[in-house]
Amino acid sequence: MPTLADIPLGRAVVVRDVTGGNAFRRRLLELGLVPGTSVKIVTVAPFGDPLRIAIRDGEWSIRRVEAAQIEVDAPSTSEVKAP
Amino acid sequence: MKRAQILLAGNPNVGKTTLFNALTGLSAKVSNYPGITVEAKRGTVHLPSGDADLHDLPGTYSLNARSAEEAIAFDSIIGTPDAVVVVLDATQLARSAYLLMQCQELGAPCLAVLTMIDEAKTATPDPATLSALFRCDVVAVTARTKLGIDQLTRAIDHTIKAPHKPIWRWEPAPQLRVRLDAMAAVAGSDAQALWALTNVEPRTPGGSPDDDELEISDELRAAALDKTGLDLDAPILARWAWLDREIPRLIKKPVDRSRTQNIDRILMHRVFGFAAFLAVMTVLFMSLFWWAQPMIDQVDGLFNWVGDRVRDGLGEGVFTDFLVDGLIGGVGSVMVFLPQILLLFLFLGFLEDCGYLARVAYLMDRIMRSMNLHGRAFVPMLSGFACAVPAIMATRTMERRRDRILTMMVVPLMTCSARLPVYTLVIAALIPGSALTQALLMVGMYLFSVVTALAAAWVMAKAVKPLKAKRLPFFIELPPYRFPRLGDVLRMMWSKASFFLREAGTVILACSIVLWALLAFPRELPDGSPDYDAMIARAETAGDDKAKEHHKAEKAGALVANSYGGRIGHAIEPAIKPLGFDWKIGIGIVGAFAAREVFVSTMGIVYSVGEVDAGDDESTKPLRQALTDAQNPDGTKAYTPLIGLSLMIFFALACQCMSTLAVVKRETGGWRWPLFLFGYMTVLAWVVSFLVFQIGTLLGF
Numbered sequence: 001m002p003t004l005a006d007i008p009l010g011r012a013v014v015v016r017d018v019t020g021g022n023a024f025r026r027r028l029l030e031l032g033l034v035p036g037t038s039v040k041i042v043t044v045a046p047f048g049d050p051l052r053i054a055i056r057d058g059e060w061s062i063r064r065v066e067a068a069q070i071e072v073d074a075p076s077t078s079e080v081k082a083p
Numbered sequence: 084m085k086r087a088q089i090l091l092a093g094n095p096n097v098g099k100t101t102l103f104n105a106l107t108g109l110s111a112k113v114s115n116y117p118g119i120t121v122e123a124k125r126g127t128v129h130l131p132s133g134d135a136d137l138h139d140l141p142g143t144y145s146l147n148a149r150s151a152e153e154a155i156a157f158d159s160i161i162g163t164p165d166a167v168v169v170v171l172d173a174t175q176l177a178r179s180a181y182l183l184m185q186c187q188e189l190g191a192p193c194l195a196v197l198t199m200i201d202e203a204k205t206a207t208p209d210p211a212t213l214s215a216l217f218r219c220d221v222v223a224v225t226a227r228t229k230l231g232i233d234q235l236t237r238a239i240d241h242t243i244k245a246p247h248k249p250i251w252r253w254e255p256a257p258q259l260r261v262r263l264d265a266m267a268a269v270a271g272s273d274a275q276a277l278w279a280l281t282n283v284e285p286r287t288p289g290g291s292p293d294d295d296e297l298e299i300s301d302e303l304r305a306a307a308l309d310k311t312g313l314d315l316d317a318p319i320l321a322r323w324a325w326l327d328r329e330i331p332r333l334i335k336k337p338v339d340r341s342r343t344q345n346i347d348r349i350l351m352h353r354v355f356g357f358a359a360f361l362a363v364m365t366v367l368f369m370s371l372f373w374w375a376q377p378m379i380d381q382v383d384g385l386f387n388w389v390g391d392r393v394r395d396g397l398g399e400g401v402f403t404d405f406l407v408d409g410l411i412g413g414v415g416s417v418m419v420f421l422p423q424i425l426l427l428f429l430f431l432g433f434l435e436d437c438g439y440l441a442r443v444a445y446l447m448d449r450i451m452r453s454m455n456l457h458g459r460a461f462v463p464m465l466s467g468f469a470c471a472v473p474a475i476m477a478t479r480t481m482e483r484r485r486d487r488i489l490t491m492m493v494v495p496l497m498t499c500s501a502r503l504p505v506y507t508l509v510i511a512a513l514i515p516g517s518a519l520t521q522a523l524l525m526v527g528m529y530l531f532s533v534v535t536a537l538a539a540a541w542v543m544a545k546a547v548k549p550l551k552a553k554r555l556p557f558f559i560e561l562p563p564y565r566f567p568r569l570g571d572v573l574r575m576m577w578s579k580a581s582f583f584l585r586e587a588g589t590v591i592l593a594c595s596i597v598l599w600a601l602l603a604f605p606r607e608l609p610d611g612s613p614d615y616d617a618m619i620a621r622a623e624t625a626g627d628d629k630a631k632e633h634h635k636a637e638k639a640g641a642l643v644a645n646s647y648g649g650r651i652g653h654a655i656e657p658a659i660k661p662l663g664f665d666w667k668i669g670i671g672i673v674g675a676f677a678a679r680e681v682f683v684s685t686m687g688i689v690y691s692v693g694e695v696d697a698g699d700d701e702s703t704k705p706l707r708q709a710l711t712d713a714q715n716p717d718g719t720k721a722y723t724p725l726i727g728l729s730l731m732i733f734f735a736l737a738c739q740c741m742s743t744l745a746v747v748k749r750e751t752g753g754w755r756w757p758l759f760l761f762g763y764m765t766v767l768a769w770v771v772s773f774l775v776f777q778i779g780t781l782l783g784f
Binding site: 022025026027028029030031032034035036042043044045046047048049050052056057058059060061062063066 | 144145147174175176177178181281284315316319320323324326327337338347351352353354356357441444445446448449450452458557558559560561562
């Protein structure tokens with residue numbers, strides 16, 4: 001399954017699952033990154049990492065290795081929910 | 084009657100501080116939670132029923148304890164407050180309501196404040212509808228204009244008197260239900276049992292007390308360790324399912340974010356954004372370095388002036404010396420930090436409140452992470468070029484204790500402005516070559532400090548157990564850009580400054596007095612000294628002012644050499660001889676503990692060249708000459724260029740600064756980290772200087 005780290009800039013996708021350790025996964029879930037939420041990468045920092053992502057009404061900075069733990073729907077098949 | 088205890092809870096970046104300031108006016112007091120670097124802010128709020136204490140909890144997104152801040156928020160809320168005011172951000176309603184849900188599950192007497200309504204404009208949800216949904220009072224407030232504050236204080240009063248019980252909006256799965264019931268007696272409530280199940284993890288073997296460990300009973304810990312058959316993500320998903328069902332229908336239209344998006348199009352641009360970042364950091368750095376200097380000179384001048392007046396009034400004597408050199412000088416050495424602290428926090432306050440500081444972390448994270456540092460460590464590290472004291476105080480912008488301490492451990496390696504007079508003196512006196520060589524060496528010292536600081540961070544994050552990087556996400560919010568409120572920034576600046584004076588200032592003052600005493604006592608010359616007083620008297624009768632000053636300086640030098648500090652200098656000579664230093668430099672090193680630039684004036688006394696002002700090029704001339712000409716008893720040069728280099732390396736690496744140690748002690752809440760800092764830097768300095776001097780000598784320099 002593709003992860004957020006594989007998605008090109010600016011394309012909205014839907015979160016399927018968040019993997020990783022308890023502390024990491026639950027923090028992301030608590031911030032509203034639950035399965036079904038729309039997410040997209042807005043920009044990439046000057047040295048290629050971290051990513052600036054938009055979730056719900058907010059923007060966050062997240063490292064590539066962490067984005068790789070967010071499984072998303074493949075962009076071609078996704079049904080993008082309006083934010 | 085006991086005052087009502089009110090808590091203010093909310094996410095970061097939702098206007099909580101502005102609201103706190105609007106409610107408490109000028110009554111706020113800032114202290115630290117015992118043992119940890121989290122600020123505890125408390126003020127008085129006037130309710131219709133009387134005065135109450137308002138406690139500002141650290142900004143958190145959740146009550147689950149993954150950081151010290153969240154643990155504090157949780158402990159405070161279960162500590163039976165009279166009311167909990169939860170801030171709801173009208174532009175981020177669902178996320179901020181998640182915290183309200185958790186507070187209500189705990190059974191806290193909650194009410195909600197709707198902030199950022201001026202930003203959400205027509206997208207603002209209706210407070211009455213929210214109130215019905217959350218079954219608590221909801222008041223819309225514009226803290227900037229104090230609109231709604233009266234209504235809020237009435238609502239707090241109402242909440243204090245109203246009955247309250249836990250409100251759960253989801254059903255635990257049967258297996259979880261059974262466990263919660265089983266744990267109820269130990270945990271106190273369902274929500275506390277759930278909290279323990281979610282947060283208690285097996286202790287890591289050899290875990291140190293510095294891990295953000297939870298303060299719960301062993302009984303509850305044991306009960307919470309068994310998680311068989313439980314899905315502890317489910318409660319989070321259930322809360323969000325409820326929020327996603329209820330919240331969207333309250334919001335008529337999406338919030339307009341075009342302002343932030345437009346600014347970010349430039350400031351987050353890969354090229355322009357980085358250029359803008361460099362410009363902002365240059366201004367910050369230059370202001371600390373250049374603009375603070377005139378203010379520092381003013382403070383210095385003021386205390387010198389006061390000292391001189393006191394000396395004139397009281398005449399010479401032990402008590403006068405104590406008052407002028409020990410006490411007034413000591414207070415001066417504390418106050419001299421204020422200009423840089425005020426300037427740095429003025430900048431930081433603006434950058435933080437307008438939303439840019441989080442973006443600095445985003446821009447710099449890649450570089451800082453390669454050294455195991457947090458993106459937010461950049462500003463403290465940069466500030467370290469000016470002075471480690473405000474830089475260490477600035478580490479508080481980082482969320483995690485581990486990140487803060489690691490940054491504190493490496494900031495003192497940066498070339499601070501107090502090292503400059505030492506380098507200038509040594510380069511001018513001992514390093515031959517053109518002005519260009521000397522300038523390049525100075526640049527080299529700066530680069531050396533950056534490299535050592537980054538390398539030290541990298542090594543410590545691998546080798547020092549409590550500083551090891553834990554697998555926690557670098558997940559930071561990039562808040563919308565907002566106009567900072569001058570009042571909030573000034574208040575923050577003042578609270579930092581007064582905190583420094585109260586907490587670190589006292590330690591620095593005490594150390595200054597001890598150091599003064601070390602170099603001032605005993606006030607006697609060793610046996611067999613020349614009769615300086617007679618020589619001074621002879622010169623005076625002969626009207627030879629020059630000779631008189633010369634004999635006075637000789638006497639001062641002899642006194643210092645015989646002082647306790649001087650004896651320490653002699654005593655440590657065997658330890659510093661392998662670095663190329665003699666006992667005279669030893670005394671300088673002892674004196675420099677007060678502040679590095681004091682090395683220059685101490686050497687001035689030791690070399691009997693009279694008073695030397697480290698900042699004044701003209702006044703250091705005789706000392707430079709004295710160092711260049713200094714000879715060993717056998718007639719060889721006392722200080723070679725190699726010794727000069729070894730000395731600069733020693734000053735670059737050693738923690739020759741009691742103020743740094745005092746402020747680290749204050750920020751970490753104990754002596755453990757300052758002692759570690761002092762220990763590792765001293766060992767590092769000794770080893771590197773040793774290698775430089777010994778290898779250099781072998782190579783024939």
